[in-house]
Amino acid sequence: DAKTTQPTSMDCAEGRAANLPCNHSTISGNEYVYWYRQIHSQGPQYIIHGLKNNETNEMASLIITEDRKSSTLILPHATLRDTAVYYCIALTSGTYKYIFGTGTRLKVLA
């Protein structure tokens, strides 16, 4: 499964869009990109996932580059409750052995 690289930390003003990048340059054709977040002292919460196309749900949007080597998670209007560690995982469909990297610690500022 592809290794992912994310910035260690980011700040975002409340109400603004938070754009969290993830590099997965060794991703293969059948590997999905999953995004989770972990709020302090809780289990990881699923946000969104995708294979090739951009995806949007009620929580966020996922933009995957055409070469699939990187992706960006977009929280369109960040709130203080979005302060969390965000993890990007690339994984072959049908396997579930998630390997977590260090993630990005997002702090939303009032």
Place this chain on the structure above:
Amino acid sequence: GAVVSQHPSWVICKSGTSVKIECRSLDFQATTMFWYRQFPKQSLMLMATSNEGSKATYEQGVEKDKFLINHASLTLSTLTVTSAHPEDSSFYICSAPPGQRKGWPQHFGDGTRLSIL
């Protein structure tokens, strides 16, 4: 949606005690579940894969005699920390994939905070 429940959410025990943590899939069957450990300000570390009806598969460096895993039914996996010591204090999290839907994300429990005195 798929829900994974962990119990207890917090446990404090004396050194030398064995502690059992339960992980349940509430509205789906899970032939496989995963156990993670997380130390403060660190990422989740995969400990083992729990397989229904067969032995668990442990990651390198994880003591299988220390962390006993039982997956006796399609909705329940248990992790027992045997003869726990203060260095076993950590946040333990389980996860389960919801069936065989291709590419579908798995879901995580809310974790169990274990403190050994």
